[in-house]
Amino acid sequence: MVGVPMTPQLARKLGESYAHRLAHCVPWSSAMKWxxxxxxxxxxxxxxxxxxxxxxxxxxxxxxxxxxxxxxxxxxxxxxxxxxxxxxxxxxxxxxxxxxxxxxxxxxxxxxxxxxxxxxxxxxxxxxxxxxxxxxxLMTLRPGTRMAKGHTIIAGLGLGHQLIEVAKRLPVKRVTVVELDRELADWIMPVIEPHLRKKVDVIIGDAYEVIPKLRGDVALIDIFPGYGDGFQRVDALRRASPGIKKFWGWGTSEMTGTNQR
Ligand SMILES: C[S@@+](CC[C@H](N)C(=O)[O-])C[C@H]1O[C@@H](n2cnc3c(N)ncnc32)[C@H](O)[C@@H]1O
Structure with a gap:
């Protein structure tokens, strides 16, 4: 809002709107709809x-x-x-x-x-x-996490949030993480280890090179800096990876109009 002039009436309306919102807060749930x-x-x-x-x-x-x-x-x-x-x-x-x-x-x-x-x-x-x-x-990673089953491949470790959630799922038997950066994986993996309920293998490498060589039931791709900018790259990966049955990329299921999950 920097630099946008606001009339006193608009400022008052905005203030009222936020006061209303703050008075009507509901409990957070990881399953709530956006x-x-x-x-x-x-x-x-x-x-x-x-x-x-x-x-x-x-x-x-x-x-x-x-x-x-x-x-x-x-x-x-x-x-x-x-x-x-x-x-x-x-x-x-x-x-x-x-x-x-x-x-x-x-x-x-x-x-x-x-x-x-x-x-x-x-x-x-x-x-x-x-x-x-x-x-x-958390909400935009959820549709991918809910697809996870069997042998699930996760590209992009980050804070390990999706990995931990995927590993909790009963239909998931094992997980392979593909992470570009060894320094990040060596640092984060031991810290999240106590939260992991499944066997997890880590492959250090570029997902675009590693994933086409893997076999698995589902690949969840979250290696993009911006939301929704990986659409075509996920599609190209899918076509290059005959050994993987299903693909999901961060932001892609919402973009294609898949219902909220
Ligand atoms: C957005 S974060 C992933 C967050 C993760 N989903 C979570 O739940 O914490 C992206 C991760 O992908 C990794 N990455 C970026 N480009 C990659 C590539 N080409 N191949 C594999 N990993 C990559 C980054 O180092 C980073 O760890």
């Missing part, structure tokens, strides 16, 4: 903290202080816990729709950042996290 306005009770938004006990902060990621982050041993990844303040809208998306979520109290959002690969890039961390446990991320 709507453009999600109003959630903060106390019910329980997320998995990989390094419990870090102090949450809404300061820029490069200005965090000791005790507010954990960096990977090689220093290329940072795990931290973002502080999402009461009433501050957070973006959500579903297919080609956008919306917001507000919480009626402060909540914490674990997130994973990577340093830019380009050494001439002056930014210490990429602006967008690889993964953050926002309602939008």
């Amino acid at each position: 709507t453009p306005e999600l109003n959630l009770q903060a106390a019910t938004y329980k997320v998995r903290e990989l390094w419990p006990g870090l102090a949450a902060s809404d300061a820029p990621v490069h200005l965090l202080e000791p005790g507010q982050f954990v960096d990977s041993p090689g220093g290329r990844f940072r795990y931290c816990v973002r502080l999402q303040r009461r009433g501050k809208p957070l973006l959500t998306w579903w297919g080609n729709q956008v919306g917001t979520v507000v919480f009626d109290g402060d909540v914490i959002i674990p997130a994973l950042y990577q340093a830019p690969e380009d050494p001439s890039d002056p930014r210490p961390w990429n602006d967008a996290p690889w993964m953050s446990l926002t309602p939008a991320e």
Whole structure:
């Protein structure tokens, strides 16, 4: 909204709308349907903290202080816990729709950042996290997780959220993770190990090269920086991978109009 002039009437209406939303918050459920306005009770938004006990902060990621982050041993990844303040809208998306979520109290959002690969890039961390446990991320990964069965292949480890959820599913017998970055996998896998209920193999490599050589029941692809920009690449992977029965890519099922799951 920076730079957009607002009349006093509009500002009042907006204020009333948020007050109404905050007064009508409902408990979060990982199964709830996406709507453009999600109003959630903060106390019910329980997320998995990989390094419990870090102090949450809404300061820029490069200005965090000791005790507010954990960096990977090689220093290329940072795990931290973002502080999402009461009433501050957070973006959500579903297919080609956008919306917001507000919480009626402060909540914490674990997130994973990577340093830019380009050494001439002056930014210490990429602006967008690889993964953050926002309602939008949790809801848009859900359709893929619900497809998982038999031997499921997951491309893109991130914070291991989808891996943990997939491994909980009864129809899933084993999981293979394909992750590009060894530093990330060596750092995150031992931390999520206690949460994994199935045998998990990890292959370090580029999903575009590794996946066509694999056999499996379902491949879940979440290796894209932006929501919905992997449509054609998932389709190309599907065509190049005769040994895998079903494919899902982050954002693709909502884009094709598949019903909410
Ligand atoms: C959006 S995150 C995945 C988040 C994950 N779904 C979760 O639930 O935490 C993307 C991950 O894909 C990995 N990645 C990016 N490009 C890749 C590629 N070509 N092949 C394999 N992994 C890749 C990144 O290193 C990162 O770990």
